[in-house]
Amino acid sequence: MTLWLYLHFKHLQLDSLTLSHNSTPVVIVNGHSNRVVQVCTLAKQSGITVGMGLASAASLSEKLQVVAYDEQAEQARLQEIAQWLYLVTADISLFPPDGILLKVSNMLSLYQGLTIYWQHIQAHLSHLDLNYHYATGYSALAARLLARGQSDIITDDESLLQSSINSFDLLQTDLSERTCEQLRRVRITKLSQLLCIPVSELAKRFDIELVHYVGRLQGQLKYPLIFYVPEEQFSRHLTLLFELENLQWLAKPMAKLLKQLELFLRQRNKLAQQVLLTLQLRDAEPVLIQVAISAGESRAHAWQSLIELKLSNISLNAPIQAITLSAEYLLDNQCVNNELFQSLQGQSEIPALIAKLQAKLGECSVQGVTIDSDHRPERAFHFVDPSHSFTEQTRIKDLQRPSMLLPEVAPLQEKVTIYSGPERICTGWWDNQAVARDYYIARNEQGKWLWVYKEPSQQWFVQGIFC
Amino acid sequence: MSKIIDLLQHRQWIWQGSSHAHLSSERISTGISLLDTKLQGGLPKKGMIEVQADCGIGELQIWLPYLQQDNRLIVFINPPGVVNAHQFYHLGFDHKQLLFTNTNCAIDALWAAEQCLKSRGCGNVLLWHNSLSISQAKRLQLASEQGGSTLFLFRSVCEQQFSLPVALCLQLTAQPQGIAVKVKKQRGGWPQESFILSLADYWPQLVPEQGEASNVAVFPTPVRYAK
Numbered sequence: 001m002t003l004w005l006y007l008h009f010k011h012l013q014l015d016s017l018t019l020s021h022n023s024t025p026v027v028i029v030n031g032h033s034n035r036v037v038q039v040c041t042l043a044k045q046s047g048i049t050v051g052m053g054l055a056s057a058a059s060l061s062e063k064l065q066v067v068a069y070d071e072q073a074e075q076a077r078l079q080e081i082a083q084w085l086y087l088v089t090a091d092i093s094l095f096p097p098d099g100i101l102l103k104v105s106n107m108l109s110l111y112q113g114l115t116i117y118w119q120h121i122q123a124h125l126s127h128l129d130l131n132y133h134y135a136t137g138y139s140a141l142a143a144r145l146l147a148r149g150q151s152d153i154i155t156d157d158e159s160l161l162q163s164s165i166n167s168f169d170l171l172q173t174d175l176s177e178r179t180c181e182q183l184r185r186v187r188i189t190k191l192s193q194l195l196c197i198p199v200s201e202l203a204k205r206f207d208i209e210l211v212h213y214v215g216r217l218q219g220q221l222k223y224p225l226i227f228y229v230p231e232e233q234f235s236r237h238l239t240l241l242f243e244l245e246n247l248q249w250l251a252k253p254m255a256k257l258l259k260q261l262e263l264f265l266r267q268r269n270k271l272a273q274q275v276l277l278t279l280q281l282r283d284a285e286p287v288l289i290q291v292a293i294s295a296g297e298s299r300a301h302a303w304q305s306l307i308e309l310k311l312s313n314i315s316l317n318a319p320i321q322a323i324t325l326s327a328e329y330l331l332d333n334q335c336v337n338n339e340l341f342q343s344l345q346g347q348s349e350i351p352a353l354i355a356k357l358q359a360k361l362g363e364c365s366v367q368g369v370t371i372d373s374d375h376r377p378e379r380a381f382h383f384v385d386p387s388h389s390f391t392e393q394t395r396i397k398d399l400q401r402p403s404m405l406l407p408e409v410a411p412l413q414e415k416v417t418i419y420s421g422p423e424r425i426c427t428g429w430w431d432n433q434a435v436a437r438d439y440y441i442a443r444n445e446q447g448k449w450l451w452v453y454k455e456p457s458q459q460w461f462v463q464g465i466f467c
Numbered sequence: 468m469s470k471i472i473d474l475l476q477h478r479q480w481i482w483q484g485s486s487h488a489h490l491s492s493e494r495i496s497t498g499i500s501l502l503d504t505k506l507q508g509g510l511p512k513k514g515m516i517e518v519q520a521d522c523g524i525g526e527l528q529i530w531l532p533y534l535q536q537d538n539r540l541i542v543f544i545n546p547p548g549v550v551n552a553h554q555f556y557h558l559g560f561d562h563k564q565l566l567f568t569n570t571n572c573a574i575d576a577l578w579a580a581e582q583c584l585k586s587r588g589c590g591n592v593l594l595w596h597n598s599l600s601i602s603q604a605k606r607l608q609l610a611s612e613q614g615g616s617t618l619f620l621f622r623s624v625c626e627q628q629f630s631l632p633v634a635l636c637l638q639l640t641a642q643p644q645g646i647a648v649k650v651k652k653q654r655g656g657w658p659q660e661s662f663i664l665s666l667a668d669y670w671p672q673l674v675p676e677q678g679e680a681s682n683v684a685v686f687p688t689p690v691r692y693a694k
């Protein structure tokens with residue numbers, strides 16, 4: 001028989017709330033029923049329990065902070081947990097909104113025993129800082145029942161598991177209230193009583209739902225499961241507990257997401273080239289912040305400093321309610337073998353420097369260059385993104401060229417002395433941008449070195465300055 | 468008495484010869500022998516070099532042999548025109564070695580300069596900036612010492628300006644024979660009277676063919692281009 005492990009996250013949404021607040025009690029309240037569904041330790045101390053109405057909860061603690069229950073957020077969090085667990089165990093099935101089922105049997109040959117397997121799972125889950133109950137079972141439903149009943153039992157002893165199941169009350173199972181009521185009328189209130197009855201007898205007297213349940217609970221019928229498949233892209237959403245108006249306060253929650261990104265990338269041996277941060281604002285269009293490091297980066301603090309630079313240029317017109325972080329363009333992390341004694345430290349810092357400058361000044365203000373094989377000075381090169389690759393050109397020696405070109409060619413309007421020249425450039429007849437120019441190096445009366453040319457029409461122009 | 472000295476030291480209003488004795492006096496040749504002898508062997512290895520000159524007299528040209536020795540990144544911040552990368556490439560600079568930044572405001576330019584100076588991948592920063600306060604200059608000087616890089620600050624000549632806390636301050640003026648160089652301030656040395664770098668020293672290609680060019684061929688007429 002297959003052994004299963006079920007993890008029941010008692011207050012998943014509560015655990016996922018970011019801003020740690022040791023001072024205020026927090027409860028999660030279901031908006032429809034107006035009842036408390038999740039309670040933090042502090043709130044529990046003041047007497048608030050699950051199932052209590054909002055009014056009575058509020059009367060027990062004056063500082064009580066109330067958060068609405070969000071099933072979608074909880075499911076998304078469950079996905080994240082599954083993704084995290086996938087690193088240590090193979091078959092994972094989600095039981096929304098608050099449960100995860102692991103198939104243990106397949107993993108035992110890897111971990112050499114249930115205890116070691118469980119230690120691994122526990123150590124792995126401890127990174128997420130969650131509260132949960134757990135149990136093993138020889139069917140998915142048995143494990144679920146035990147975990148939800150807070151048994152916290154890890155064993156492969158069949159008789160022990162069976163006896164723990166037997167002690168459960170029918171109301172604690174997944175059976176509908178109507179079925180429980182039917183069973184109560186025939187004086188069946190404990191699971192042990194129900195399991196004594198052969199399935200064929202049950203099928204005669206009760207509906208198919210009960211038969212399926214009992215069969216699946218005992219592992220005689222197969223429970224349909226969909227196993228988790230990990231996603232390829234990183235995307236995380238975080239709802240802030242408070243609305244933020246100051247961008248500097250965003251650093252903490254952002255760091256939390258970036259840490260997750262770092263782990264995600266490191267475990268896949270990948271680097272992200274681009275990170276997209278979306279700020280969801282109250283009653284306003286979300287703000288998108290995009291930062292890029294062309295060489296790829298996985299470390300959280302590198303991204304953090306870039307995003308903070310970008311944020312310093314932004315002003316908000318509404319408070320932030322939630323943030324989403326996603327990474328795009330993942331690269332394989334290819335380690336370069338550096339020489340041991342020759343320091344290449346400096347070279348590796350350049351992409352980070354470029355990324356930093358681009359984040360603060362804007363991408364078009366920081367440029368590299370590529371050289372084109374053209375003799376026309378204004379077409380001999382053009383500015384590109386610094387990460388642009390480039391083919392080598394043959395270098396011409398002893399070229400006399402100015403270090404600065406004027407943005408626009410200007411007519412020569414002063415008296416100059418010619419020092420060198422002419423150098424004739426006569427080209428471009430193939431693309432209708434023909435030039436025929438004689439270039440000279442000249443100096444004006446203030447001692448400024450100019451690069452001037454004469455056209456066939458005998459007009460003189462200044463094109464560059466020898467700075 | 469000592470209180471006053473403490474105050475002066477704290478405010479950095481006093482210069483002590485002893486405190487600078489341990490400073491690295493490593494020099495890098497400028498590639499121009501006359502300049503090297505006047506500057507005690509060349510430019511300081513790191514720090515800020517202030518070049519006061521009018522634009523276009525060759526104030527960048529004379530540093531090109533020096534820049535060619537270093538294969539680290541060169542960053543141009545707010546140059547006065549479009550930097551002719553074509554020339555730099557054919558002089559032997561790698562295209563990856565050149566980075567160009569134009570900023571809208573002066574504060575951003577200083578920020579960019581500081582970031583570049585601090586990064587160990589960056590060797591030389593060329594900054595065109597006219598109004599720099601003493602505290603800003605000090606900050607840039609510290610950044611360049613931290614990153615082991617050199618900052619060339621190009622600014623126009625103005626006698627009334629404060630002297631900035633820089634490693635070297637030069638004033639260049641155009642002369643018919645070349646450039647007059649005046650060492651206004653140098654760390655670990657005395658200011659120098661102005662001397663003249665002739666064209667033969669730094670731009671020998673221009674010397675022999677001085678005067679009006681007489682070997683110009685007339686453009687062939689009529690000139691027709693394919694339309």
